[in-house]
Amino acid sequence: MTETRTAAVTGATGFLGSRLCDRLLEDGWDVRGLSRPTSDRGDLEGVDWHVGDLFDEGTLRELVDGADAVFHLAGIGLWSAGPETVWNVNRDGTERVLEACRETDAGRIVFTSTSGTRRPQGDDDFADETDVAEPIGAYQASKAEAEDLVDRYAETDGEAVTVHPTSIFGPGDEEFTAQLLAMGVEPTMPAHLPGGLSIVGISDVVDGLLAAYERGTSGEHYILGGENLTYNCAVSRIGNAVDGSPARIRVPATAIRAAGPVAEVVDAVADRRMFPFDRQMADLATQRLFYTSRKANEELGYEYRPLEAHLPEAMDWYRAEIR
Numbered sequence: 001m002t003e004t005r006t007a008a009v010t011g012a013t014g015f016l017g018s019r020l021c022d023r024l025l026e027d028g029w030d031v032r033g034l035s036r037p038t039s040d041r042g043d044l045e046g047v048d049w050h051v052g053d054l055f056d057e058g059t060l061r062e063l064v065d066g067a068d069a070v071f072h073l074a075g076i077g078l079w080s081a082g083p084e085t086v087w088n089v090n091r092d093g094t095e096r097v098l099e100a101c102r103e104t105d106a107g108r109i110v111f112t113s114t115s116g117t118r119r120p121q122g123d124d125d126f127a128d129e130t131d132v133a134e135p136i137g138a139y140q141a142s143k144a145e146a147e148d149l150v151d152r153y154a155e156t157d158g159e160a161v162t163v164h165p166t167s168i169f170g171p172g173d174e175e176f177t178a179q180l181l182a183m184g185v186e187p188t189m190p191a192h193l194p195g196g197l198s199i200v201g202i203s204d205v206v207d208g209l210l211a212a213y214e215r216g217t218s219g220e221h222y223i224l225g226g227e228n229l230t231y232n233c234a235v236s237r238i239g240n241a242v243d244g245s246p247a248r249i250r251v252p253a254t255a256i257r258a259a260g261p262v263a264e265v266v267d268a269v270a271d272r273r274m275f276p277f278d279r280q281m282a283d284l285a286t287q288r289l290f291y292t293s294r295k296a297n298e299e300l301g302y303e304y305r306p307l308e309a310h311l312p313e314a315m316d317w318y319r320a321e322i323r
């Protein structure tokens with residue numbers, strides 16, 4: 001008989017974390033999850049909840065002590081918080097998790113950063129793990145500093161691997177996924193964005209997190225991406241697959257660059273709210289932010305599936321919860 005393994009998960013109540021917990025439970029792990037008193041735990045059953053936040057030392061120590069794996073996913077974006085909170089949670093919160101692991105008997109850490117700390121350089125079509133970019137905004141900057149802390153931990157204290165998911169698509173995400181689906185299926189959403197991005201299904205990211213734990217090399221970074229698609233292509237494919245009416249007008253890149261926040265331009269064109277980005281981030285929305293997951297494929301056996309494979313469950317959720 002194999003011994004049951006224990007995973008400690010921060011961000012367990014979030015979009016990605018709850019899906020990871022489901023999968024760990026299915027695979028027979030004992031799962032400890034960090035939950036704030038105010039967190040919505042949804043219908044996750046079987047998780048051993050540790051109530052507190054990233055700054056509650058005692059709770060964190062109990063969470064990670066004796067765990068075979070520590071999946072650190074808790075993080076916050078500029079969607080939902082100001083820059084100060086973003087720094088606090090993403091950088092300082094990561095430091096607290098590392099401290100708790102140092103002071104206890106914790107196993108390998110898998111830290112979830114973002115592909116946003118990398119960007120294609122020069123004329124390159126795709127970015128890989130070596131294409132470290134000058135961070136834009138507090139989210140990328142705080143994640144970049146957290147990555148440095150994790151790398152240092154891997155050099156001197158214990159095992160740690162960093163993964164960089166691209167834009168995650170799946171049920172439960174009221175931001176990116178809901179907006180992309182709206183652009184693909186809603187007749188009232190006539191506009192889509194210029195530029196392009198790497199869209200990865202949530203189940204593929206969960207596979208990648210587990211593979212990073214099992215097979216990643218400590219101190220290394222792995223991009224977990226999906227298909228590289230222009231918005232135009234992504235919304236057409238969604239529209240075709242679900243019989244929707246894909247947005248036909250592309251918001252002009254020049255208008256986005258001139259106006260800054262994409263929200264303002266799209267409000268005017270489509271009477272809908274869209275990405276609350278600042279000026280630099282708006283500029284990013286006009287670029288093709290494409291990524292290669294070759295390293296994760298070769299070293300972890302990571303594979304991703306096409307957008308259509310992830311659509312049915314995302315659409316079921318969208319129809320039930322959003323529209």
Ligand SMILES: NC(=O)c1ccc[n+]([C@@H]2O[C@H](COP(=O)([O-])OP(=O)(O)OC[C@H]3O[C@@H](n4cnc5c(N)ncnc54)[C@H](OP(=O)(O)O)[C@@H]3O)[C@@H](O)[C@H]2O)c1
Binds near residue numbers: 013036
């Ligand atoms: N979604 C994407 O496309 C994407 C792409 C690349 C990387 N990532 C990264 O993946 C991770 C998970 O993202 P997600 O989309 O699942 O985000 P999410 O749904 O917003 O979940 C964030 C999680 O972090 C927790 N959290 C926030 N502040 C905390 C604090 N002070 N103490 C303890 N927990 C706290 C939240 O708890 P509550 O439930 O209490 O709010 C929630 O469980 C993040 O680190 C994110 O940066 C996401």
